[in-house]
Amino acid sequence: MSGVADVAERHLPDPAWSVARPFWEGCRAGELRIPRCDRCGRWVWYPAPLCPDCGGEHHVWTATAGRATLFTWVTVRRAFLPGYRAPYVTALVALAEDPRVRLATFLRDIPTRGLRAGMPVELLFETVSEHLTLPAFRCVG
Numbered sequence: 001m002s003g004v005a006d007v008a009e010r011h012l013p014d015p016a017w018s019v020a021r022p023f024w025e026g027c028r029a030g031e032l033r034i035p036r037c038d039r040c041g042r043w044v045w046y047p048a049p050l051c052p053d054c055g056g057e058h059h060v061w062t063a064t065a066g067r068a069t070l071f072t073w074v075t076v077r078r079a080f081l082p083g084y085r086a087p088y089v090t091a092l093v094a095l096a097e098d099p100r101v102r103l104a105t106f107l108r109d110i111p112t113r114g115l116r117a118g119m120p121v122e123l124l125f126e127t128v129s130e131h132l133t134l135p136a137f138r139c140v141g
């Protein structure tokens with residue numbers, strides 16, 4: 001019989017899922033790793049079997065510098081799920097290496113003057129457990 005105790009306090013990713021395991025291993029090691037085509041160098045995000053530019057099949061999980069710009073965001077003022085403390089901001093950020101790579105993330109250190117598209121953000125990591133570290137971004141501009 002399942003009960004409240006079986007319900008995750010917060011909806012969290014499974015770091016053991018094979019498709020994304022190298023991503024979460026990178027986060028635990030303090031690196032934001034994105035697959036990169038070893039034939040043409042394109043960053044392939046989300047992970048895909050074939051490079052969208054050249055069709056290459058070999059992609060190497062490669063550390064990024066952790067710099068990005070704010071692409072779009074949502075300020076959540078009322079939590080819809082338990083485990084989230086509103087208000088919080090979810091965002092898509094465009095990586096400096098290739099702005100076509102947009103990561104869904106939480107945004108921290110929101111400036112009092114508000115957010116604007118294109119503002120610089122930088123990577124940080126938030127440890128949830130010994131198995132899971134989440135990337136997030138902080139506003140720096």
Ligand SMILES: [Zn+2]
Nearest residue numbers: 037040051054
């Ligand atoms: Zn390629």
